[in-house]
Each structure stands twice: as structure tokens, then as C-alpha cells.
Amino acid sequence: MIEGINLSKTYGNRNVLRDISLMIPKGEFTAVLGPNGAGKSTLLKILALISKPDSGEVKIGKQSFVNLKGELKRKIGILSHSSFLYPELTAYENLRFYGRLYDVRHLEEQIISVIKKVGLLLALNEPVYTFSRGMLQRLSIARALIHSPEVIFLDEPFTGLDQQGISLLQDVLKDLKSSQKTILMVTHSFEQGMEDIDRILIINKGQIAADFPTENLQSGDLKRIYFEKVAS
Ligand SMILES: Nc1ncnc2c1ncn2[C@@H]1O[C@H](COP(=O)(O)OP(=O)(O)O)[C@@H](O)[C@H]1O
Numbered sequence: 001m002i003e004g005i006n007l008s009k010t011y012g013n014r015n016v017l018r019d020i021s022l023m024i025p026k027g028e029f030t031a032v033l034g035p036n037g038a039g040k041s042t043l044l045k046i047l048a049l050i051s052k053p054d055s056g057e058v059k060i061g062k063q064s065f066v067n068l069k070g071e072l073k074r075k076i077g078i079l080s081h082s083s084f085l086y087p088e089l090t091a092y093e094n095l096r097f098y099g100r101l102y103d104v105r106h107l108e109e110q111i112i113s114v115i116k117k118v119g120l121l122l123a124l125n126e127p128v129y130t131f132s133r134g135m136l137q138r139l140s141i142a143r144a145l146i147h148s149p150e151v152i153f154l155d156e157p158f159t160g161l162d163q164q165g166i167s168l169l170q171d172v173l174k175d176l177k178s179s180q181k182t183i184l185m186v187t188h189s190f191e192q193g194m195e196d197i198d199r200i201l202i203i204n205k206g207q208i209a210a211d212f213p214t215e216n217l218q219s220g221d222l223k224r225i226y227f228e229k230v231a232s
């Protein structure tokens with residue numbers, strides 16, 4: 001379970017998050033939608049404990065952010081706009097670095113398993129500075145999953161992926177969902193990866209504009225609700 005309680009964040013005199021509270025139960029897959037600049041990435045980074053709110057609190061499981069321990073970080077995987085990859089290292093070396101950081105057991109097997117999932121096996125020993133945008137995105141996905149986190153934050157994960165990459169990511173999401181992982185994914189798509197999503201959260205101007213389950217949602221409903229909520 002992830003809980004954000006009264007989260008606020010300002011940059012200069014901009015209120016980027018305005019008193020947001022939300023609760024995401026274990027095993028739920030939530031999609032976060034909202035216009036550019038709405039505060040989605042800021043919210044994700046705060047919930048993933050890589051950025052601090054000005055006020056408010058994050059709880060993952062029963063632990064509060066203020067009691068953050070290494071053990072808790074190991075439960076979290078994040079794919080954000082920064083890749084957190086080292087360009088001079090190969091794909092393999094990057095994954096080994098993060099795997100060791102998280103004390104991943106059977107690391108060799110795990111590296112091969114995640115690299116296959118993202119379709120990068122042939123580039124395993126290539127330095128990352130030679131990678132295309134889409135390859136970097138694939139490796140970033142592998143990096144976020146190397147330690148089999150319980151809670152996964154994905155910020156626009158489809159960005160830069162080709163058709164095969166999109167389809168691989170959809171399979172990865174399906175796997176994560178069926179193994180009861182808790183997922184929060186920022187996306188701009190009303191279609192990609194939507195079939196596994198349990199809940200939609202619309203963020204607009206630093207606040208939650210809508211929060212609803214996807215069951216019983218008819219085709220076309222989402223687009224209509226979205227534009228109703230963000231138009232104001
Ligand atoms: N590090 C930062 N410094 C200053 N302003 C920032 C920073 N990060 C985000 N912002 C501002 O906060 C607002 C929300 O950004 P962000 O959370 O990235 O939006 P979204 O992901 O919804 O597009 C934007 O106006 C952005 O310019």
C-alpha cells in the first residue's frame with residue numbers, strides 16, 4: 001500500500017502540488033493522467049521517495065517516509081525522466097551495479113531475465129552511450145525492475161519505444177499485475193496498456209481532479225471525462 005497524506009510542493013512561488021492525499025492499495029494498478037505541468041512527475045517522485053514534499057507525508061506499507069530505511073527503498077522501483085544509467089558502462093554493467101546496490105540474489109540470472117523481457121539481449125555488452133532513445137528506455141525499464149520491487153512507479157514508460165518495445169512493455173505490465181505488484185503509471189495514452197489498469201487518477205493544476213475505477217468504463221468515456229476535468 002502507498003499512501004500520500006496532504007502532500008504539497010512549491011517551486012519558487014509556483015504551487016506544484018496542492019494538498020494532495022491519496023491511497024493506493026497493494027496489488028492495484030493505477031494510471032495517472034493529466035496535462036503537461038500538472039504535477040504528475042513531481043507527485044510520482046515524492047511517492048517514490050526520491051524527492052521530498054514541503055509538507056505532508058508518504059507511507060509505504062506501514063512505514064512513514066521519515067522512518068525511511070534502505071530496506072524500504074528496495075521495495076520500490078522507479079522509471080522516471082532521468083534514466084539513472086551510466087553511459088560509459090555496458091547494459092550488463094549498469095544492471096550489475098544496480099543489482100549489487102539492492103543485494104539482488106542470483107544476480108546473473110536476474111540480469112538475463114530482465115534484459116530478455118525488454119528485448120535487449122543482443123545489446124547486453126554494448127556501452128550505453130551507443131544506445132538509441134528507445135534502447136535507453138528499454139534498459140531503464142530493466143533497471144527499474146532488477147530488484148523485483150513490490151511497488152513500481154513508471155513515468156511515461158512508453159516514451160521512445162517502437163512497436164515491439166510497446167508490446168514488450170505491455171507484457172511486462174501484465175506480468176507485474178498478475179504477480180500482485182502495486183503500480184502507479186503516468187501515461188498520456190488512452191489506449192496503451194490500459195486493459196490491465198484498475199483505476200484512473202487525473203491530476204490537474206497540482207490537485208486530484210478525478211479518481212475512479214476503470215470497471216464499467218465504456219470506450220470513449222475516459223476521453224470525455226478527461227477533457228471535462230482538465231478543461232476548467
Ligand atoms: N526541479 C524543478 N524546479 C522548478 N520547477 C519545477 C521543477 N520540477 C518541476 N517544476 C515545475 O513544476 C510543475 C509541474 O511539473 P511536473 O511535475 O514535471 O509536471 P508533469 O509531470 O505533470 O508534466 C511545472 O510547472 C514545472 O515547471
Ligand SMILES: [Mg+2]
Nearest residue numbers: 040041042155
Ligand atoms: Mg512529467
